[in-house]
Amino acid sequence: MATPRRFFRPKTTPETGRHDAYRQKLEGEYAFDPDTGNLSPFETYNAATQELQAILRDCKEKGKSLRARGSLWSLSKVAVTDGYLIDTKALRLAFEVPKALTNPSYPGDSHLLRFVECGNSVAALNDYLFSAGLSIKGCGSNNGQTVAGAISTGTHGGGYRFGAMQDMVVGLHLITGADKHVYLERNAMPVMQPAFAQSIGADLIRDDTLFNAALVSFGSFGIIHGMMIETRALFALNAVRFRFPYRESLKSAITTCDPQQIPLPATAQAMPQSQPYHFEVFFNPNEGTPPEDAIVLLMFEAPYDANSYIPPSWHGGESGLSASGLNVMGALVGKIPDPLNQLAVPFLNEQVKEEFSPYFKHGIIRDLFRGEKTLGKTLACGVGMPVPRAIEAIDIAFNVYQDAKVILPVILSFRFVKGTQALLGFTRFEPTAVLEMDAVNTPQTRAYFNQVLHALNKAGIPFTLHWGKYNDFLTAERLRACYGETAIDQWVSSRETLLDDPAVRQMFTNTFIARLGLAT
Structure with a gap:
């Protein structure tokens, strides 16, 4: 025994x-x-x-x-x-x-x-x-x-x-x-x-x-x-992160979930682009609502060669090559003044630029998606929605931030994910655009998240919320509106x-x- x-x-x-x-x-x-x-x-x-x-x-x-x-x-x-x-x-x-x-x-x-x-x-x-x-x-x-x-x-x-x-x-x-x-x-x-x-x-x-x-x-x-x-x-990924103007070409790539519409920087143009894997776009609303530029992270599949593969360099003190906005917020805790004021915005923006510096790396999932250092009071909200409504949604998030007249250390971003069969999988749209709102955890942050969610709801944009992130907005009635009566009833049954x-x-x-x- x-x-x-x-x-x-x-x-x-x-x-x-x-x-x-x-x-x-x-x-x-x-x-x-x-x-x-x-x-x-x-x-x-x-x-x-x-x-x-x-x-x-x-x-x-x-x-x-x-x-x-x-x-x-x-x-x-x-x-x-x-x-x-x-x-x-x-x-x-x-x-x-x-x-x-x-x-x-x-x-x-x-x-x-x-x-x-x-x-x-x-x-x-x-x-x-x-x-x-x-x-x-x-x-x-x-x-x-x-x-x-x-x-x-x-x-x-x-x-x-x-x-x-x-x-x-x-x-x-x-x-x-x-x-x-x-x-x-x-x-x-x-x-x-x-x-x-x-x-x-x-x-x-x-x-x-x-x-x-x-x-x-x-x-x-x-x-x-x-x-x-x-x-x-085993397969490899060619990952490239770069700043790109937030204009019609990027908006079109977002609303069609087609990263191949975005021209790559010169350092990465020669790499194979036939198998896109990961598509992510970051915005810093403290640079403008909307900002002039976004940070784009693209990954394309490539063969893995055990004889030549060298893991990309990374140090535990860094946010990591696939860093989310939450990683960046964690990196900024302790570096930025609290509370924030207008005088601190240039410093905050420089810190964000440093955390999201451009790169071109070759690595496997094991080496690109690694441990985060975030241990401070951070908060994130993930909002799943149909891809064609994504630009409308981010415009709402920008407008709410501008109207709130507060300064938050916050990153807004989109990730794109194939729809799921799971009854209560929040990536239920085919495909799903996930609006990520990542910030330091304060009452003002929670108020901002709730204001955005109320505005999305008022605009008639169907959305779901990540179960493991901030989702206090949900009620029994709203949950049924998100997933439909049939899915909820089947899950309960x-x-x-x-x-x-x-x-x-x-x-x-x-x-x-x-x-x-x-x-x-």
């Missing part, structure tokens, strides 16, 4: 998350000791399943709420509760599944499938895959999140021909009770044979609606213990189906989903 790895530690201080974006009182959290390697991977994995079920049993008996957590990367209370959390970071197994267990009708390459335990960080997964000559298909701006946490909140990255991170998942192992766990796939795309589910002791369920509901469910469907993901062979014990369903209910009408 395996030696128990779980232990419990009381929590005497409020949870604040990585970015100090909220305060949440809780009673304590379970955690796991590292794997000693005494058992085979599947034996270790199955033993962890039993321990997770024991935690559920304990919480049910005590009447405590429960949530699994990863790196506490979210800037909202979506993934926390006032009862107990489970720190999953020591649950880091990842392994290739036997080809014999793959369903014969699976349309993909079975050699590219990997089964990943929930506590793996994106960085750890990148390292694991790199050793096998593989890569994840898409990544957020950074690599510190756990894979399960990134998937559960719809972390979107910027793979506009691929999608958000959950779109690489083709199987989910969910702990749904003290004596119940399921392995879930889409019926439209069977991936594994029943013998795989049997090998982890789970019931096999193939159902498109259940799968698409559970995919982005922010810890509300039980505990995601493992994920079957599709990877791809799927939760009732998978968590068929009302006591367990209540255990995985937190204030966040109750407020939004997602709990029954």
Whole structure:
């Protein structure tokens, strides 16, 4: 019998998350000791399943709420509760599944499938895959999140021909009770044979609606213990960041999601441009509303050559090559005066220019999307919308900033992402333009975010909000307006189906989903 790895530690201080974006009182959290390697991977994995079920049993008996957590990367209370959390970071197994267990009708390459335990960080997964000559298909701006946490909140990255991170998942192992766990796939795309589910002791369920509901469910469907993901062979990206006039050519590229309309700087014109991968545009409203120039970040796919590849240089004190506006805000905390005034704007703008300096780099996902240094009080809001409405939306954001007559350290940007099948994936538009508002966390910042969201709503622009970022604007009524009655009803019904014990369903209910009408 395996030696128990779980232990419990009381929590005497409020949870604040990585970015100090909220305060949440809780009673304590379970955690796991590292794997000693005494058992085979599947034996270790199955033993962890039993321990997770024991935690559920304990919480049910005590009447405590429960949530699994990863790196506490979210800037909202979506993934926390006032009862107990489970720190999953020591649950880091990842392994290739036997080809014999793959369903014969699976349309993909079975050699590219990997089964990943929930506590793996994106960085750890990148390292694991790199050793096998593989890569994840898409990544957020950074690599510190756990894979399960990134998937559960719809972390979107910027793979506009691929999608958000959950779109690489083709199987989910969910702990749904003290004596119940399921392995879930889409019926439209069977991936594994029943013998795989049997090998982890789970019931096999193939159902498109259940799968698409559970995919982005922010810890509300039980505990995601493992994920079957599709990877791809290692590939490189040519990344170029440069300033470009904010005029009709750039506006056209934005509203058509076509980065190839933007001429590249001379240093990068010779590189292959046939396979665009990442498209991002940054604006500093303190340079003007709108500013004369935007900062454009484009990435194009290129072959990976192990014999010649040299990772791009990067230092932990820098914002990083794929830095988001949130990275830049974190870098500026402590450098800029507080409160800001008009005299400080030139200094602020120079700091932003330095953080967004031009470059032309060649690298793999593992080396381009790396750890952020943001630890100060920062805040971000991600707003998904149809691409054709993007310019209208950014004009609204500019106008609200101008009318507010305040000076905020804030970056506005767009990232573009392929639409998702996940019922509550906020990248639901095909494709989705994500308006990012990144700033230092102050009452004025939150007021600005809310004013922009109210103005977008008044303008009739359909939009959704990133689950793991600032989303206090959401109400039960607004959520149904965002996703439609059918999607919300299917998500709630799927939760009732998978968590068929009302006591367990209540255990995985937190204030966040109750407020939004997602709990029954």
